[in-house]
Amino acid sequence: MQLDLPKIRDQKRRSLMRGARDTIPMLIGAAPFGMIFGALISTSPMLPWHGQLMSMSVFAGSSQFIATGLVASHTGMLVIWLTTLIVNLRHMLYAATLLPHVAHLSARWRWCLGFLLTDETFAVVAGYHQQALSSEERRYSHWYFLGSGLAMYANWQVWTLIGLLFGTLFPALQTLGLDYAMVATFIAIIVPQLNRFPQFSAALAAGSCAYLLQGLPYKLGLLSAVMTGVIVGMALTRFAIRSKESV
Numbered sequence: 001m002q003l004d005l006p007k008i009r010d011q012k013r014r015s016l017m018r019g020a021r022d023t024i025p026m027l028i029g030a031a032p033f034g035m036i037f038g039a040l041i042s043t044s045p046m047l048p049w050h051g052q053l054m055s056m057s058v059f060a061g062s063s064q065f066i067a068t069g070l071v072a073s074h075t076g077m078l079v080i081w082l083t084t085l086i087v088n089l090r091h092m093l094y095a096a097t098l099l100p101h102v103a104h105l106s107a108r109w110r111w112c113l114g115f116l117l118t119d120e121t122f123a124v125v126a127g128y129h130q131q132a133l134s135s136e137e138r139r140y141s142h143w144y145f146l147g148s149g150l151a152m153y154a155n156w157q158v159w160t161l162i163g164l165l166f167g168t169l170f171p172a173l174q175t176l177g178l179d180y181a182m183v184a185t186f187i188a189i190i191v192p193q194l195n196r197f198p199q200f201s202a203a204l205a206a207g208s209c210a211y212l213l214q215g216l217p218y219k220l221g222l223l224s225a226v227m228t229g230v231i232v233g234m235a236l237t238r239f240a241i242r243s244k245e246s247v
Contacts, residue, residue, distance in 0.1 A: 015140040019147025026120035027155040038163020055160040094122040116149025123189040202233030
């Protein structure tokens, strides 16, 4: 069978662009967050290029904020590494959810998509797979994933740079309440995901833990909540998978 290469390229391009387009609301929510991060770097002991390099190589907003604060407090590297690792453990739950849709891809594709996986991209891609997709849409869904991830990545780099350039001109930028946009974005991400028992249980466990342990120093209550939510979510997800396999 002869492949229609122009048609295949067009389908890939359309999936890529659709992924980027569907991520636009998330880009708007993340923009103030990236700008505040850049402004925070400009008022910290770190050099501006450190902040841009962190956004390019780490690409994890919450971990970047936490790491910047710990660096400013002269915290040891091991503590910084462990703290950011715990905060990002939730991505294991994201990866487990999306694994059935990317398991057939090459290792290079999975590593690339794994690096681009963020809270916002997960919400967009997971919502996409919950729709009634055609066979063509499912075949090129990884291009949709790539489009969403690249849009978020480019958006984060641009707003980090803007914060770095203008943060010194507006030193009180982080006190203007712009970070509420990210809170609203996270609410929009979480609520649609609560229609399944593992996700609902993980959110309930994490929220309860965060409330009960909010008085702990060094944000240990928040870190404990993250770990609790990840453990509960992954355990229930694995239980659900095994239950389906045994039927």
